[in-house]
Amino acid sequence: MGRALTDAGPETEFWQQLRDYDHSAWRFEQQRQYDIGYEETQLRAFLDGHPESPMENPELGAWMRQVAAQTRAGKTIGRVRIVDTPITDYQRWMAWMDRWNTEAGEQIDYLLRSMLNQLPPAPFGDTDWWLLDEGTSQARVMIMHFDECGYRRLVELETDPAALSAASEFRRRVVSLSRRQAERPAAR
Incomplete structure (x- = not known):
């Protein structure tokens, strides 16, 4: 286990x-x-049919501005979102917000959950994770553990070379598969 953050x-x-x-x-x-x-x-506003720009939310707006500043500075940021069939309400809302993320410079790809079986198991199980500064001496993974309601209860920082290698290889494979699938969820 890595160090708790x-x-x-x-x-x-x-x-x-x-x-x-x-x-x-x-x-x-x-x-x-x-x-x-x-x-x-x-x-809630999105689900009620009255979506509000994430820029109106102090935290979400700050995130979008941070991403924009980082990409202007030459940094990259991206993700693959695993989505269900049918898509959950939360996943629909996230797809609707993609416009702001991509305008800020983030690369977002999607993969249907049913296609995960085409890949080896994810290196950290059912967690989410961030791979930071991949391929450098400062590379690290932040592994996010959630409860059954989606509350982030623990974040670990991992720098073990084997874990970094597994994360990097999985990232390469899941991005490739998601781009071959090239299906974005409907945000309606």
Whole structure:
């Protein structure tokens, strides 16, 4: 097990890692929903048919501005989102928000959950994770553990070379498969 990171706001270790990476950040995102308090109002408005720009939300807007600043500085950021069939309400909302993420410079790919069986098992099980500064001496993985409701309960920082290699290989394979699939979920 890696070292547990603090994760209780923008100045904690988890958020500092996402702010201070040097070259690249990539996320494997596979939860069906997330319990993130600051998203609740926007998610509810979307589900009620009155979507609100994420830029109106202090936390989401700050994230989009951070991504834009990082990509302008030459850093890369991306992710593969695993989605269900049928897509969950939360996944639909995330697909609707892609416009802002991609305008900020993030590369977002999707993969149907049913296609995961074409890959070897994900290196950290049913967790989500960020691979930061891949291929450099500063490479690391932040492994995010969630409860059954999608609440992030623990973040570990892992620097073991075998774990980094497994994360890098899985990233390469899942990105390749998602781009061959090339299917984006409908955000309606």
